[in-house]
Amino acid sequence: MNGYTGSILRVNLKTRKISTIDTKKYEMWGGGHGIGSAIFFDLVKDKAISGYDSGNVVTIMTSPLSGTLAPAVSGRTEVQGVGLQSYPVEWFTRSNFGGRFAGMLKYAGWDGIVIEGKSKNPVWIDIRDREVKLVDAKPLWGLDTWETQKKIWHRVTGLKSYKDWMEVGKSPRGERTTLKPAVLTIGPAGENLSRIASLIHDAGNAAGQGGFGGVWGSKNLKAISVIGSGSIHISDPNALMEARLWAKKSYSWQPGNLTDKLGSHAFSSNPSQGSPSTPGVKSRPSGCMACHKCCRRKTELGGNESSCVDMFFYCFEDAKKHGKQTTASLKASDLIQKTGINAFELETVIIWLKTLHKKGILGPGKEIDTDLPFDKMGEYEFVEKLVTQLETRQGIGADLHNGAARTAKKWGRFEKDLKSGVLALQYWGYPKHYDARTEVEWGYGSILGDRDCNEHDFMMPCYYSPSMNALAGMETYISAKEVSQIIAEKCKPYNDPLMIDYSDEGIYSEHMAKTVAWHRHYTRFWKQSIGYCDWCYADFVNPYAPGYRGITPEAEPKFLNAVTGKNLTFEQGMELGRKIWNLDRAIWILQGRHRDQEVFADFTYEKPQEGHATYEIPYVMTVHEKGKWKYKDVGGRILDRSKFEEWKTKYYTLEGWDPESGWPVRKTLKSMGLDYVADELHSHKKLGRG
Amino acid sequence: MSENGKKGFSRRVFLKLSGAAALGLGLDIGFARILLADDVVAIPVSQGYLLVDSKKCAGCMSCMLACSLVHEGKENPSLARIQVLKEPFESYPDDISIVQCRQCVNPLCLESCEYDALYVDTRNGNVRTIDPEKCTACMACVEACPFTPGRAVWNFEKERAQKCDLCANTPYWNEKGGPRGKQACVSVCPMEAITFTTTVPVQEGDSGYLVNLRGATWKELGYPTD
Numbered sequence: 027m028n029g030y031t032g033s034i035l036r037v038n039l040k041t042r043k044i045s046t047i048d049t050k051k052y053e054m055w056g057g058g059h060g061i062g063s064a065i066f067f068d069l070v071k072d073k074a075i076s077g078y079d080s081g082n083v084v085t086i087m088t089s090p091l092s093g094t095l096a097p098a099v100s101g102r103t104e105v106q107g108v109g110l111q112s113y114p115v116e117w118f119t120r121s122n123f124g125g126r127f128a129g130m131l132k133y134a135g136w137d138g139i140v141i142e143g144k145s146k147n148p149v150w151i152d153i154r155d156r157e158v159k160l161v162d163a164k165p166l167w168g169l170d171t172w173e174t175q176k177k178i179w180h181r182v183t184g185l186k187s188y189k190d191w192m193e194v195g196k197s198p199r200g201e202r203t204t205l206k207p208a209v210l211t212i213g214p215a216g217e218n219l220s221r222i223a224s225l226i227h228d229a230g231n232a233a234g235q236g237g238f239g240g241v242w243g244s245k246n247l248k249a250i251s252v253i254g255s256g257s258i259h260i261s262d263p264n265a266l267m268e269a270r271l272w273a274k275k276s277y278s279w280q281p282g283n284l285t286d287k288l289g290s291h292a293f294s295s296n297p298s299q300g301s302p303s304t305p306g307v308k309s310r311p312s313g314c315m316a317c318h319k320c321c322r323r324k325t326e327l328g329g330n331e332s333s334c335v336d337m338f339f340y341c342f343e344d345a346k347k348h349g350k351q352t353t354a355s356l357k358a359s360d361l362i363q364k365t366g367i368n369a370f371e372l373e374t375v376i377i378w379l380k381t382l383h384k385k386g387i388l389g390p391g392k393e394i395d396t397d398l399p400f401d402k403m404g405e406y407e408f409v410e411k412l413v414t415q416l417e418t419r420q421g422i423g424a425d426l427h428n429g430a431a432r433t434a435k436k437w438g439r440f441e442k443d444l445k446s447g448v449l450a451l452q453y454w455g456y457p458k459h460y461d462a463r464t465e466v467e468w469g470y471g472s473i474l475g476d477r478d479c480n481e482h483d484f485m486m487p488c489y490y491s492p493s494m495n496a497l498a499g500m501e502t503y504i505s506a507k508e509v510s511q512i513i514a515e516k517c518k519p520y521n522d523p524l525m526i527d528y529s530d531e532g533i534y535s536e537h538m539a540k541t542v543a544w545h546r547h548y549t550r551f552w553k554q555s556i557g558y559c560d561w562c563y564a565d566f567v568n569p570y571a572p573g574y575r576g577i578t579p580e581a582e583p584k585f586l587n588a589v590t591g592k593n594l595t596f597e598q599g600m601e602l603g604r605k606i607w608n609l610d611r612a613i614w615i616l617q618g619r620h621r622d623q624e625v626f627a628d629f630t631y632e633k634p635q636e637g638h639a640t641y642e643i644p645y646v647m648t649v650h651e652k653g654k655w656k657y658k659d660v661g662g663r664i665l666d667r668s669k670f671e672e673w674k675t676k677y678y679t680l681e682g683w684d685p686e687s688g689w690p691v692r693k694t695l696k697s698m699g700l701d702y703v704a705d706e707l708h709s710h711k712k713l714g715r716g
Numbered sequence: 717m718s719e720n721g722k723k724g725f726s727r728r729v730f731l732k733l734s735g736a737a738a739l740g741l742g743l744d745i746g747f748a749r750i751l752l753a754d755d756v757v758a759i760p761v762s763q764g765y766l767l768v769d770s771k772k773c774a775g776c777m778s779c780m781l782a783c784s785l786v787h788e789g790k791e792n793p794s795l796a797r798i799q800v801l802k803e804p805f806e807s808y809p810d811d812i813s814i815v816q817c818r819q820c821v822n823p824l825c826l827e828s829c830e831y832d833a834l835y836v837d838t839r840n841g842n843v844r845t846i847d848p849e850k851c852t853a854c855m856a857c858v859e860a861c862p863f864t865p866g867r868a869v870w871n872f873e874k875e876r877a878q879k880c881d882l883c884a885n886t887p888y889w890n891e892k893g894g895p896r897g898k899q900a901c902v903s904v905c906p907m908e909a910i911t912f913t914t915t916v917p918v919q920e921g922d923s924g925y926l927v928n929l930r931g932a933t934w935k936e937l938g939y940p941t942d
Contacts, residue, residue, distance in 0.1 A: 095778060133793070172805050191865045257795070264888055267888075267889050279906075281933045298938075317776045318778070320775075330811075
């Protein structure tokens with residue numbers, strides 16, 4: 027089994043039984059999410075349980091490419107289970123994180139970990155190659171995520187500094203490594219069962235969405251540590267090496283060849299793309315295992331490994347206060363990583379609290395009483411107080427630890443604040459990201475799923491690049507027509523240029539149904555099962571590549587096949603993605619999903635989009651109007667409720683689902699070998715008709 | 717002339733001259749060991765060296781994975797002949813170090829080997845390398861390396877020692893390596909934080925091997941170049 031170790035670790039926290047699952051049983055699903063969903067489906071008989079239920083099963087999965095030289099895929103780990111964050115239903119959900127945990131797990135001999143049950147007392151899991159133990163975590167309980175990791179490193183290695191080779195285990199062969207144990211842990215927020223608590227690895231790798239920190243807390247699971255010394259077998263090492271060099275030469279940023287093409291690009295962006303620099307603070311790029319792009323940053327003063335919203339959630343308040351980003355942002359980022367709180371939720375919470383405070387509804391002695399120092403907004407002091415209250419469930423944190431949606435419900439503000447958009451939770455209680463009124467494939471994909479989808483595939487060429495150029499008063503280096511042609515070439519099997527028509531008509535079209543289907547299937551397999559990083563794939567438009575044609579769909583199977591020796595085609599991967607998407611759909615249906623629930627928050631249908639994204643970048647997108655392609659500002663748009671419902675019918679029909687219910691029909695499931703899933707749905711009277 | 721008046725090289729002069737050969741000045745050294753006039757056995761210097769810039773490294777470990785891949789046909793950081801040490805909670809610049817074999821002018825690993833397994837490969841630019849057939853797994857070379865972590869690597873899977881050969885022998889990469897070819901770690905590093913030189917680095921301390929590779933592009937990207 028080249029690329030796989032052959033074993034999945036199974037740990038029952040209640041019985042303390044440690045066993046293995048043969049990876050071969052689930053290999054057909056590829057890896058990562060596909061295997062996680064399949065195991066969840068098999069092991070969890072009642073899927074309509076709460077995320078806090080001891081019967082909840084959490085899977086932590088790698089892929090055949092984890093721990094290999096394949097770029098921007100090697101370091102990702104997929105986490106699944108019933109989450110806590112979504113509202114009103116705690117959907118079966120997913121998150122993932124980068125770093126080096128996935129690789130280390132493979133070197134230790136495991137393709138993944140399945141966590142079942144609830145421990146009586148706090149424990150952590152100590153994995154040293156094939157030796158696995160449950161260890162008392164009482165001494166770690168209450169520690170932040172960084173302190174926890176340092177304590178575990180010391181416990182595992184017996185060392186206080188790590189400059190030398192360390193032996194792994196006690197084998198006479200002398201297995202050794204210079205790498206510290208890779209630890210995934212919760213902080214105080216997770217211990218206190220917060221619905222917006224993250225899992226943290228190293229300094230700033232977070233599985234944030236879904237509330238898995240609280241799930242672990244409910245299981246009394248503090249951390250998993252793994253140190254490994256084994257090898258991953260590669261089918262064609264030369265092909266893997268050459269593929270890596272091919273990607274570097276033809277598709278990547280390299281020192282000395284910086285492009286002047288403005289915009290954010292998937293595979294090829296400059297290092298530290300996701301982490302804004304702080305004036306006067308020295309730094310370096312920081313990358314996950316085997317990444318060629320290294321989108322993060324490490325500085326001399328903090329903010330280490332944090333990127334994107336982990337930084338953005340407070341740096342805008344910081345910049346407003348100080349006229350520039352300061353170390354307050356860096357300290358704020360480190361704080362949420364240490365406490366283990368989801369930055370994306372926190373960003374929206376801060377905006378909401380600010381608005382309520384400004385309206386005189388929230389503050390000392392107000393209707394919503396809080397001692398948060400709003401005069402210190404932008405200073406570290408404000409965010410420190412808010413985060414401390416959140417992690418300890420003190421003050422306003424007694425409510426907010428449950429997430430914004432449930433807090434709004436408790437405060438009696440849910441309906442009105444989601445109607446006005448003051449609280450911008452657009453789908454399933456998750457903060458809006460790229461807006462369902464403008465960049466619709468993002469919103470549609472989210473409401474058809476379980477969470478903010480957070481998949482930047484179409485966002486980069488169709489929104490971000492033209493919008494950044496518009497912001498800078500520049501002409502985008504590639505025309506909208508060329509983008510449509512490139513994407514049509516790359517989006518097998520549809521190959522439809524109108525898939526990126528974000529005009530007022532295009533967003534309700536059958537073409538957009540194909541876009542969303544392609545996106546769902548692509549991400550489910552290639553990104554979430556094989557692990558290709560969202561910030562590098564899909565690579566449609568690439569300023570370094572011949573004809574600006576990015577590395578998708580050549581790269582995805584090229585790296586996978588070099589490692590596994592299989593001859594999987596890109597299209598076969600897409601079909602597996604469709605299968606996984608249908609399996610997930612079945613799980614949600616067993617949790618109660620119906621098409622009637624798949625509606626956005628009212629503000630989406632009633633309030634014009636603000637004209638820009640959260641970070642004040644305009645909404646200029648690719649549109650096809652009157653027979654011509656162009657970039658157009660689509661900000662200010664309202665989503666038409668009835669047209670969206672009609673679009674849903676088109677989408678369900680395209681997927682082979684019953685448009686009345688949104689449930690898959692037997693024929694669809696059978697065509698993918700999911701007869702047993704159809705049987706399960708049928709037994710619950712939830713199989714689509716047709 | 718050496719101190720005893722006979723024509724020959726002192727150890728120091730020999731090393732200087734053989735270094736000149738590495739610089740391409742024409743002194744062809746076609747042997748692995750030479751008995752010096754002062755009865756010291758010296759060896760020719762390597763004709764190639766890896767230099768690194770730890771301040772430029774992004775910690776992705778691609779160099780380690782490439783090294784393991786082309787030499788062993790497997791992915792295993794523990795088997796890599798170059799290592800990246802990461803301190804996740806330390807701040808820049810104390811958070812990352814690249815540690816590579818120095819192809820020492822005076823290789824203690826070689827001197828420690830009693831079985832002639834560790835030798836100077838004259839066919840590949842005098843790189844210091846290990847003959848796996850002769851290695852007895854005594855680990856003397858692993859212990860003898862004066863640097864931390866040791867640059868002679870214990871391959872616990874094959875139960876023998878191995879070390880950086882500048883990719884002179886990469887059975888799993890169809891590319892000519894060695895001092896006159898390509899090195900996997902140099903080729904793959906996305907930050908270009910590893911480079912190759914034929915010039916003998918200063919042997920005292922780290923300054924000869926730990927260099928500044930951050931140029932104009934690095935500055936343009938907003939990173940420090942000092």
